[in-house]
Amino acid sequence: MELNKLAILSNIQVSARYWHMIVAAPGLVNRIEPGQFFNILCETTFPFLRRPFSIYRINKAEETIEFLYLVQGAGTKKMTEFKAGERLDVFGPLGVSFTLEEDWETVLLLARGVGIATLTALAQEAVYNNKKCIAILSARSHNDLLATEALQSMGVEVHKVTEEDGTSDVKSVEKLIEQIISKQRVDAGFTCGSKRLSKLLQNVASKHSIPSQIALEENMACGMGACFACVCDIQNENETLSVRVCTEGPVFDLEKVVMA
Numbered sequence: 001m002e003l004n005k006l007a008i009l010s011n012i013q014v015s016a017r018y019w020h021m022i023v024a025a026p027g028l029v030n031r032i033e034p035g036q037f038f039n040i041l042c043e044t045t046f047p048f049l050r051r052p053f054s055i056y057r058i059n060k061a062e063e064t065i066e067f068l069y070l071v072q073g074a075g076t077k078k079m080t081e082f083k084a085g086e087r088l089d090v091f092g093p094l095g096v097s098f099t100l101e102e103d104w105e106t107v108l109l110l111a112r113g114v115g116i117a118t119l120t121a122l123a124q125e126a127v128y129n130n131k132k133c134i135a136i137l138s139a140r141s142h143n144d145l146l147a148t149e150a151l152q153s154m155g156v157e158v159h160k161v162t163e164e165d166g167t168s169d170v171k172s173v174e175k176l177i178e179q180i181i182s183k184q185r186v187d188a189g190f191t192c193g194s195k196r197l198s199k200l201l202q203n204v205a206s207k208h209s210i211p212s213q214i215a216l217e218e219n220m221a222c223g224m225g226a227c228f229a230c231v232c233d234i235q236n237e238n239e240t241l242s243v244r245v246c247t248e249g250p251v252f253d254l255e256k257v258v259m260a
């Protein structure tokens, strides 16, 4: 991990609530793994604390990395003011990345909202390694279904569910996962962005013995393990351990995570 000031190449609004930023990252792109994140300085005065963002896409040829972010509060509002040509102050890459086993042929991604920002880099990696990648994207509305085109252009099979269409409730998503699993063997599952859907994947994965991973998004402060602001509970055999999402995570085996 290191401190870097990366040149911003673009920072544009892509839907009502979401923005997309591309930064030049020469020398960094080969050291970043899907699931890792950067702690970004949004403002030197207020908000003082850096904010964590996953790497959305890695472009090794162009030596760029991308962030996809939801405008939430003070920090992300400030990020929308960044202009091309300015420098982005980032600390990272931080955290534990996803694991893709060599013998997995088909992987299933289950993302809610901006959770797809975290899973897209993984989809890139899976496709690059000739794995079949199936993604279920869940959002409030079609307008919030992010990254659909980016995923489809990579060759990912995308299934969209929304509140708008009445297709995103847990029962409907469970039915969809079961349908997918009944048609082909799924070797691994990955999720991010919703406790409700993560619990669902935990149950379905356990039923079908599919190893699965989750990228947790807990509120963070230091991002490097010193403050313990981001602890979550992990079941380790017979004991429950409190671990830091920033250093022991953000990626964990889904079966071990204690869902509140």
Ligand SMILES: Cc1cc2nc3c(=O)[nH]c(=O)nc-3n(C[C@H](O)[C@H](O)[C@H](O)COP(=O)(O)OP(=O)(O)OC[C@H]3O[C@@H](n4cnc5c(N)ncnc54)[C@H](O)[C@@H]3O)c2cc1C
Residues within 6 Å of the ligand: 037, 047, 049, 051, 052, 053, 054, 055, 056, 067, 068, 069, 070, 071, 072, 073, 074, 075, 076, 077, 114, 117, 118, 216, 217, 218, 219, 220, 250
């Ligand atoms: C590993 C990880 C990856 C993530 N990746 C993405 C991503 O790719 N895209 C995305 O959109 N989101 C992502 N998030 C979520 C993102 O970090 C939050 O949405 C972002 O931090 C919101 O910042 P904000 O300032 O806009 O919102 P706010 O709600 O204003 O603040 C966010 C956090 O800062 C704390 N905070 C705010 N003000 C203070 C204060 N005065 N004193 C102390 N604490 C304060 C709050 O407790 C809150 O936890 C990720 C989160 C994690 C943990």
